[in-house]
Amino acid sequence: MKRHLLIRCFHWLLALGIVLNYGFLESGGDLHEWLGWALGALVLLRVLAGFTTSGDASFARLNLAPRLVLQDLRNLAGDYPDHDDHSAAGSWMIVLILTLVVLLAVTGWMQDLDAFWGEDWLQNTHEWLANSLVALAGLHVLAVGIIQFRHGIPLLRRIGLGR
Numbered sequence: 001m002k003r004h005l006l007i008r009c010f011h012w013l014l015a016l017g018i019v020l021n022y023g024f025l026e027s028g029g030d031l032h033e034w035l036g037w038a039l040g041a042l043v044l045l046r047v048l049a050g051f052t053t054s055g056d057a058s059f060a061r062l063n064l065a066p067r068l069v070l071q072d073l074r075n076l077a078g079d080y081p082d083h084d085d086h087s088a089a090g091s092w093m094i095v096l097i098l099t100l101v102v103l104l105a106v107t108g109w110m111q112d113l114d115a116f117w118g119e120d121w122l123q124n125t126h127e128w129l130a131n132s133l134v135a136l137a138g139l140h141v142l143a144v145g146i147i148q149f150r151h152g153i154p155l156l157r158r159i160g161l162g163r
Helices: 005-023 030-052 066-077 088-110 120-150 155-161
Strands: none
Touching: 005 030, 005 088, 005 120, 005 155, 030 088, 066 088, 066 120, 088 120, 120 155
């Protein structure tokens, strides 16, 4: 099955942008702000695609059944089944990461408003959201590594080449 090009490009652009903004660009600097805006816009494009397209890009294909998340996590240690679509844990990871990027864009924008200029709680919230995003991304990479190398399911080929 061929994976949607929009999803593959989105995935790698978002990952690259997060790494650059968190790890390399000066917090609060112009490049940090512009990349934050670009990532927020990228996520909004992805959300729009999720609600308006069919196939791999459609949010209708996400499995958000909470009862299956623990089962998915237990399967990482045992026999992990191959999924045509995202697992419940993977689906929730998508929702959480998209939500965090939007919240980061909003809290970053709020810091430029006169009403919130220099507010510690807002800066602390923005930093907490960024740290949470990076922690979730780390869990995502760990899970993909386990599924790819321990269970032999070619996730990297699917997101890289679309097959």
